[in-house]
Amino acid sequence: MIIKRNAADMAVALASGETSSVALTQAHLDRIAEVDKDVHAFLYVDSEGALAQAALADKKRAAGEKLSPLAGIPLALKDVMVQKGIPTTCGSKMLEGWRPPYDSTVVSKLRAADVVILGKTNMDEFAMGSSTENSAYGPTHNPWDLSRIPGGSGGGSSASLAAFEAPLAIGTDTGGSIRQPAAVTGTVGVKPTYGGVSRYGLVAFSSSLDQAGPCARTVLDAALLHEVIAGHDPKDSTSINAPVPAIVSAAKSGNVKGLKIGVIKELQGEGYQAGVLNRFNESLELLAGLGAEIVEVSCPYFEYALAAYYLIAPSECSSNLARFDAMRYGIRVGDASGVSAEEVMNLTREVGFGREVKRRIILGTYALSSGYYDAYYGSAQKVRTLIKQDFDKAFLKSDVLVSPTAPTTAFKIGEKADDPIAMYLNDIATIPVNMAGICGMSLPSGLADEDNLPAGFQIMAPAMKDDRLYNVGAALEAALLSKWGAPILSHVSGLGAHA
Amino acid sequence: MSLKYEDVIEKYEPVLGLEVHVELGTASKMFCGCNTIFGAEPNTQTCPVCLGLPGALPVVNEKAIEYTIMIGLALNCSIAPFSRFARKNYFYPDMPKNFQTSQYDEPICVNGFLDVEIDTDEGIKTFRVEIERVHMEEDTGKSLHMGGATGRIHGADYSLLDYNRAGIPLVEIVTKIVPGTGKYAPEVARAYVAELRDILRSLNVSDVKMEQGSLRCDANVSLRLIGSDVLGTRSETKNVNSLRSVERAVRGEMIRHAELLNKGERVVQETRHFQEETGLTRSGRSKEQAEDYRYFPEPDLVPIVPDATWIETLRAALPEKPSTHRKRLQEAWSVPDKEMASMINADVLEIVEATVNLGADPAKARGWWLGEIARIANEKEVAATDLPITPKDVAEIVALVAAGELTDKLARQVIEAVIAGEGRPSEVIEKRGIKVVSDDGALMAAIEKAISAQPDVAEKVRGGNVPAAGALIGAVMKETKGQADAAKVRELLLKHLGQ
Numbered sequence: 001m002i003i004k005r006n007a008a009d010m011a012v013a014l015a016s017g018e019t020s021s022v023a024l025t026q027a028h029l030d031r032i033a034e035v036d037k038d039v040h041a042f043l044y045v046d047s048e049g050a051l052a053q054a055a056l057a058d059k060k061r062a063a064g065e066k067l068s069p070l071a072g073i074p075l076a077l078k079d080v081m082v083q084k085g086i087p088t089t090c091g092s093k094m095l096e097g098w099r100p101p102y103d104s105t106v107v108s109k110l111r112a113a114d115v116v117i118l119g120k121t122n123m124d125e126f127a128m129g130s131s132t133e134n135s136a137y138g139p140t141h142n143p144w145d146l147s148r149i150p151g152g153s154g155g156g157s158s159a160s161l162a163a164f165e166a167p168l169a170i171g172t173d174t175g176g177s178i179r180q181p182a183a184v185t186g187t188v189g190v191k192p193t194y195g196g197v198s199r200y201g202l203v204a205f206s207s208s209l210d211q212a213g214p215c216a217r218t219v220l221d222a223a224l225l226h227e228v229i230a231g232h233d234p235k236d237s238t239s240i241n242a243p244v245p246a247i248v249s250a251a252k253s254g255n256v257k258g259l260k261i262g263v264i265k266e267l268q269g270e271g272y273q274a275g276v277l278n279r280f281n282e283s284l285e286l287l288a289g290l291g292a293e294i295v296e297v298s299c300p301y302f303e304y305a306l307a308a309y310y311l312i313a314p315s316e317c318s319s320n321l322a323r324f325d326a327m328r329y330g331i332r333v334g335d336a337s338g339v340s341a342e343e344v345m346n347l348t349r350e351v352g353f354g355r356e357v358k359r360r361i362i363l364g365t366y367a368l369s370s371g372y373y374d375a376y377y378g379s380a381q382k383v384r385t386l387i388k389q390d391f392d393k394a395f396l397k398s399d400v401l402v403s404p405t406a407p408t409t410a411f412k413i414g415e416k417a418d419d420p421i422a423m424y425l426n427d428i429a430t431i432p433v434n435m436a437g438i439c440g441m442s443l444p445s446g447l448a449d450e451d452n453l454p455a456g457f458q459i460m461a462p463a464m465k466d467d468r469l470y471n472v473g474a475a476l477e478a479a480l481l482s483k484w485g486a487p488i489l490s491h492v493s494g495l496g497a498h499a
Numbered sequence: 500m501s502l503k504y505e506d507v508i509e510k511y512e513p514v515l516g517l518e519v520h521v522e523l524g525t526a527s528k529m530f531c532g533c534n535t536i537f538g539a540e541p542n543t544q545t546c547p548v549c550l551g552l553p554g555a556l557p558v559v560n561e562k563a564i565e566y567t568i569m570i571g572l573a574l575n576c577s578i579a580p581f582s583r584f585a586r587k588n589y590f591y592p593d594m595p596k597n598f599q600t601s602q603y604d605e606p607i608c609v610n611g612f613l614d615v616e617i618d619t620d621e622g623i624k625t626f627r628v629e630i631e632r633v634h635m636e637e638d639t640g641k642s643l644h645m646g647g648a649t650g651r652i653h654g655a656d657y658s659l660l661d662y663n664r665a666g667i668p669l670v671e672i673v674t675k676i677v678p679g680t681g682k683y684a685p686e687v688a689r690a691y692v693a694e695l696r697d698i699l700r701s702l703n704v705s706d707v708k709m710e711q712g713s714l715r716c717d718a719n720v721s722l723r724l725i726g727s728d729v730l731g732t733r734s735e736t737k738n739v740n741s742l743r744s745v746e747r748a749v750r751g752e753m754i755r756h757a758e759l760l761n762k763g764e765r766v767v768q769e770t771r772h773f774q775e776e777t778g779l780t781r782s783g784r785s786k787e788q789a790e791d792y793r794y795f796p797e798p799d800l801v802p803i804v805p806d807a808t809w810i811e812t813l814r815a816a817l818p819e820k821p822s823t824h825r826k827r828l829q830e831a832w833s834v835p836d837k838e839m840a841s842m843i844n845a846d847v848l849e850i851v852e853a854t855v856n857l858g859a860d861p862a863k864a865r866g867w868w869l870g871e872i873a874r875i876a877n878e879k880e881v882a883a884t885d886l887p888i889t890p891k892d893v894a895e896i897v898a899l900v901a902a903g904e905l906t907d908k909l910a911r912q913v914i915e916a917v918i919a920g921e922g923r924p925s926e927v928i929e930k931r932g933i934k935v936v937s938d939d940g941a942l943m944a945a946i947e948k949a950i951s952a953q954p955d956v957a958e959k960v961r962g963g964n965v966p967a968a969g970a971l972i973g974a975v976m977k978e979t980k981g982q983a984d985a986a987k988v989r990e991l992l993l994k995h996l997g998q
Binding site: 102324345365 | 547551559592660
């Protein structure tokens with residue numbers, strides 16, 4: 001079945017004429033039609049647009065045009081990324097029916113590379129959550145076990161990969177929304193260096209933390225996609241004006257001999273599932289066996305990362321989400337004669353936002369209030385600086401840092417829905433990377449002993465050293481594959497007969 | 500019966516504070532590439548960025564930074580080596596993002612001053628107005644309230660929003676408190692705004708049209724008992740859109756405050772709106788409870804770190820200061836202080852200069868603009884410079900008088916006709932058939948006629964009573980319908996009567 005191949009292999013099949021992009025796209029659309037009623041990875045499927053893009057890619061190939069490595073390959077786009085004319089909801093009722101009049105830079109780059117966009121994937125509302133349960137359009141189900149969460153906020157993107165509905169996906173990661181879903185679905189996800197991929201057209205949750213990145217089933221596929229979307233964008237002032245690191249060649253090399261790998265003392269132990277830690281330690285042994293030097297490092301301020309994150313991110317979101325006021329786009333509630341604009345704004349926001357979004361807006365509004373600003377937002381920014389310094393020191397001793405991606409495997413839908421703190425703890429190991437603006441990758445380390453569900457291995461590298469993630473990731477991936485004999489996703493069991 | 504201004508200043512000392520907003524004359528907006536043309540069709544100069552669409556990001560207009568630094572330098576400010584934008588959060592339908600991107604605690608220019616000269620009872624006196632800060636921000640859109648009686652939001656049937664102005668670069672220039680102006684507070688306020696306007700115009704950074712809102716002044720006024728060092732409660736008057744209104748607003752508020760204080764009532768801290776028709780202010784938004792704008796650094800923009808050599812280049816290229824320019828003109832034209840002051844006060848200096856530059860004698864040009872034209876302007880209650888008569892017209896008239904083709908009296912007729920829209924001076928002269936009767940024969944005939952009508956008067960003149968000739972000259976002028984040169988008539992008449 002061609003849909004079970006990796007994107008790099010599909011590219012070979014397209015180049016050799018074994019199949020066409022239209023056929024490949026149709027195969028994925030068929031798969032979506034077959035399994036997405038169970039998985040609910042997609043909020044919108046653009047069959048017509050996708051087939052048209054595929055036909056264009058085939059035409060260019062037939063004409064002998066020089067094509068990008070991913071030309072004609074289908075992709076799923078997280079619904080937080082705007083695409084001209086295609087409904088973009090961010091998983092919120094607030095934006096129901098809104099069709100953006102412009103393309104995000106990521107979408108423009110995908111188009112330029114002739115990547116085929118299948119549709120928009122489900123997510124926690126405005127990317128706030130770790131389970132995709134906060135979507136106003138219902139949760140996404142983990143293909144490993146449909147009663148379990150696929151992670152969040154980008155659960156739709158990761159689930160679409162694990163269910164073979166798409167070989168590639170775009171995610172966004174503010175505190176772990178690419179990496180944690182990758183971990184719990186047995187896929188690969190990368191949060192690039194902050195500023196490495198343009199945020200223009202990414203609907204902002206927390207501007208200083210948000211970063212779009214690639215989701216895939218292999219390290220090389222992630223690198224190929226990363227290369228398409230990366231690079232300086234004059235439309236994003238925070239975009240870094242420097243050459244993109246050589247990520248694809250790093251993903252093809254996978255050589256860790258002599259490399260120093262730092263294990264962060266604070267990101268293991270209490271709160272981590274035993275099976276997750278077992279797979280993590282096994283992976284470390286494999287890396288050591290490949291010639292890497294494993295060192296232990298300490299990042300004492302990581303203890304405060306979660307608390308600081310839950311001040312900074314809500315503060316920024318309280319301001320970023322202020323624009324949803326029913327005046328220009330999205331839903332409008334209570335607009336009647338004699339009702340003031342202010343009342344319409346209030347009613348619309350009451351109805352349009354879900355509970356978690358409101359919780360964070362209120363939190364952030366409070367943290368930014370005069371009299372509280374210094375104690376909350378101000379202190380959180382200081383913690384952020386200390387976390388950066390922790391990383392700086394740790395990177396003096398090691399080339400990359402590693403940890404389990406998430407403390408547990410996928411939990412049951414509804415299990416943590418009423419306990420925000422328990423939910424927030426899912427991101428304890430991923431948040432420091434966002435706070436420091438550096439880059440991180442999650443790749444599967446195997447199945448946890450307790451539940452036979454995937455566990456994730458996180459690699460972290462300094463800013464603009466994203467190539468190191470791919471180098472180490474590729475080495476570990478290869479070692480694990482030869483140990484397992486088959487890719488982890490060959491064990492996906494939740495789809496029954498469809499698996 | 501309202502209090503007399505003399506009684507106010509006998510008892511109270513006014514303290515001023517002035518905030519001036521200037522729309523910069525950049526070709527594009529502060530954070531996007533949209534045009535900034537005044538008066539364009541509503542919502543035709545907008546894009547995802549200035550409409551605050553989800554996902555859009557701002558990029559700073561470098562020209563706006565350059566202009567702001569130039570303003571800061573011209574106002575003797577220090578240029579901050581590091582400054583940032585901040586978000587000012589509040590909800591309003593004409594503000595697309597529901598936050599204004601502005602500068603808060605890290606403005607780009609600080610601690611400057613501007614000296615203004617006032618014609619006082621003791622002669623020309625200089626007042627120094629200290630500048631606290633000059634910072635950049637974006638303008639909001641415009642709300643048009645339709646229906647209802649007042650055109651105000653209360654009672655309106657519905658409102659229309661025009662976002663063309665949203666995102667136009669604004670510079671806000673804020674003074675420190677200005678004490679010590681005594682009874683000249685209204686004149687100092689006006690002179691400050693006038694001087695600032697002249698500086699901005701000389702820098703060519705704005706079209707500084709108060710009536711179009713490209714230069715807007717908020718006047719803060721408070722009173723305290725003379726001798727007291729405790730500041731009184733201030734009011735902030737907005738909607739002051741001419742120099743004359745600045746002066747009237749300050750004077751009006753001083754009287755209003757004094758009346759309240761004299762009655763033992765307190766001044767409410769609030770914004771007030773100046774009303775052009777009455778010269779009074781009406782109550783606006785209360786500022787008794789400070790609004791909490793939840794300022795925080797704008798995460799979508801990077802700090803502004805201007806290069807020191809760039810600043811020095813800009814400093815070196817600053818144009819001549821308006822005050823220096825005025826001194827130079829005063830010397831060149833040999834104008835006494837008082838007259839210079841009245842030209843500045845009538846705001847005609849620039850137009851007089853333009854007239855002189857077209858070849859007119861400085862004294863004559865000044866005479867017309869301060870005399871006949873100012874009189875008509877006064878009658879019509881508009882500024883002399885807003886009348887439909889140009890420096891070219893006046894220069895032409897001055898030339899015709901010098902050539903003896905117009906008398907002063909005829910010139911006045913021509914000016915009136917030009918202002919009335921009858922055409923340019925040459926057209927008026929031709930249409931009306933205006934010409935100086937200089938034909939000696941025609942004049943002599945009129946003189947003979949006058950003598951024969953008043954033989955007794957003629958006798959007195961013959962007898963050496965020269966002043967009596969006035970009656971005869973008047974009769975001749977009447978006969979020639981004012982088109983004769985009175986001096987010439989007098990000369991011929993006296994000669995004829997043997998004097």
